[in-house]
Amino acid sequence: MKRVFSGVQPTGNIHLGNYLGALKQFVELQNDHECIYCIVDLHAITVPQDPKVLREHILDVASLYLAVGINPSKSIVFVQSDVPGHVELSWVLTCCSYTGELYRMTQFKAKSHNKESAPAGLLTYPVLMAADILLYDTDIVPVGNDQKQHIELTRDLAIRVNNTRKKTFVVPEGRYMKEGARIMALDDPRQKMSKSAENVHSRISLLDEPSKIKKSIMKATTDSDGIIRFDPENKPGISNLLNIYSVLSGQSIDDITADYDGKGYGDFKKDLVEITVDALAPIKARYEEIRYSDELRTILKDGAERAGAIAEKTMKRVKENFGLGL
Numbered sequence: 001m002k003r004v005f006s007g008v009q010p011t012g013n014i015h016l017g018n019y020l021g022a023l024k025q026f027v028e029l030q031n032d033h034e035c036i037y038c039i040v041d042l043h044a045i046t047v048p049q050d051p052k053v054l055r056e057h058i059l060d061v062a063s064l065y066l067a068v069g070i071n072p073s074k075s076i077v078f079v080q081s082d083v084p085g086h087v088e089l090s091w092v093l094t095c096c097s098y099t100g101e102l103y104r105m106t107q108f109k110a111k112s113h114n115k116e117s118a119p120a121g122l123l124t125y126p127v128l129m130a131a132d133i134l135l136y137d138t139d140i141v142p143v144g145n146d147q148k149q150h151i152e153l154t155r156d157l158a159i160r161v162n163n164t165r166k167k168t169f170v171v172p173e174g175r176y177m178k179e180g181a182r183i184m185a186l187d188d189p190r191q192k193m194s195k196s197a198e199n200v201h202s203r204i205s206l207l208d209e210p211s212k213i214k215k216s217i218m219k220a221t222t223d224s225d226g227i228i229r230f231d232p233e234n235k236p237g238i239s240n241l242l243n244i245y246s247v248l249s250g251q252s253i254d255d256i257t258a259d260y261d262g263k264g265y266g267d268f269k270k271d272l273v274e275i276t277v278d279a280l281a282p283i284k285a286r287y288e289e290i291r292y293s294d295e296l297r298t299i300l301k302d303g304a305e306r307a308g309a310i311a312e313k314t315m316k317r318v319k320e321n322f323g324l325g326l
């Protein structure tokens with residue numbers, strides 16, 4: 001069985017983009033793959049975090065993992081900082097990376113706002129991500145499009161080490177959804193939907209109330225020609241809504257546009273509200289059951305033990321191949 005690894009940052013506001021680009025794939029893959037899903041708290045501290053809030057967000061994301069359908073008896077679910085191998089391997093890989101390739105990462109450029117001096121963690125963030133993936137001999141990494149460059153760096157690092165030392169790492173592949181890989185902000189469809197945007201109506205969070213979902217979708221930016229057609233270049237707003245509709249309903253975009261031929265944006269948006277509310281209601285209900293249960297901590301503790309056992313084996317091989325320790 002091929003091994004799958006992926007992670008989500010515990011930074012609150014997990015949204016429809018995270019769900020359609022990543023979490024939905026996590027669930028689909030667990031039937032015929034060996035899946036490991038991580039809550040990447042070490043990545044979250046690349047920007048300042050309130051410790052109490054961070055802890056809560058870790059448990060929020062863990063609960064959401066289970067609420068969307070990740071089954072802990074099939075998949076490993078754990079918190080990154082509970083397995084020390086992530087930091088250990090990250091240092092080894094830092095020593096195999098070049099500052100030039102890290103400065104070129106678009107996410108670094110965006111987050112450091114092109115300032116001359118930025119937190120070093122923002123620069124080395126993708127190396128830690130590479131460590132997460134390579135630590136588990138991962139074959140497949142299900143992620144949204146925004147992580148493509150980081151996956152490429154991970155592959156480069158794995159190949160670089162394999163070519164200069166004994167073969168040490170499995171070279172992973174990214175896995176991207178056809179329609180959900182890049183969900184755009186509802187208020188500005190040229191930006192991706194993000195957890196940190198100030199306008200709450202730019203995103204639909206998985207735990208939003210139906211009234212908030214309705215408001216965000218009905219306010220979503222479209223265009224003035226009123227025709228429901230998929231054309232991301234010229235009609236990014238309605239195309240984004242069509243993407244969301246398609247992934248949530250399971251209908252193809254062609255079938256949807258045929259159904260709405262001659263109808264207006266208002267009708268389409270009203271139906272999309274219903275589809276979204278119906279899709280998120282069971283997730284929200286399961287989340288409420290799990291979030292404050294004792295079971296949650298037991299699942300994460302067990303997950304960390306299982307992940308830790310795999311990580312230890314890899315680190316033994318890495319240390320051997322790099323001549324570290326005795």
Ligand code: TYM
Nearest residue numbers: 006007008009017018021022129143144181182183192193
């Ligand atoms: P994060 O926490 O920002 O996002 C989690 C996942 O959601 C995807 N995503 C989106 N997909 C579609 N449309 C969007 N608007 C959208 N926004 C986010 C992301 O691509 C991601 O798959 N660096 C990662 C976390 C990470 C990781 C890893 C992932 C750390 N280590 C190892 C995979 C493997 C991140 O910040 O994701």
